[in-house]
Amino acid sequence: MVHHIVMWKFKPEVPESEKSGLLEAMEKHLGELVGKVPGLLTVRFVEKPLPSSTHDMALVTTLEKPEDVAVYASHPEHVKVADTYVRPYVTERACLDYQE
Numbered sequence: 001m002v003h004h005i006v007m008w009k010f011k012p013e014v015p016e017s018e019k020s021g022l023l024e025a026m027e028k029h030l031g032e033l034v035g036k037v038p039g040l041l042t043v044r045f046v047e048k049p050l051p052s053s054t055h056d057m058a059l060v061t062t063l064e065k066p067e068d069v070a071v072y073a074s075h076p077e078h079v080k081v082a083d084t085y086v087r088p089y090v091t092e093r094a095c096l097d098y099q100e
Helices: 016-031 067-074 076-089
Strands: 002-010 040-046 057-063 090-099
Touching (some): 067 076
16 A cells, blocks of 8 residues: 655635635545546545644545556546646645555
8 A cells, every 4th residue: 555645835825715615625626536546545635734734734645556656646637636726726745655
């Protein structure tokens, strides 16, 4: 099993009043990728990190095997969700992939 963890910060220009709705949309649409992207087993979206955190949100996914990370990254459904609901609003992406 492979874990793919990605964290972001909101862009400074994103109004505070819009953040809650954006987080809900990210969680919904990223979660809907399970069953659409081969090898993607689970998706968990973290939208309320502790104040000690360095990022505003995180995506924690599990995939079947290491090769599935590349499949996930380039899959058209993932690209569509990322380009529509995530990338326009975030910066400072950090990623960690590891295998158990």
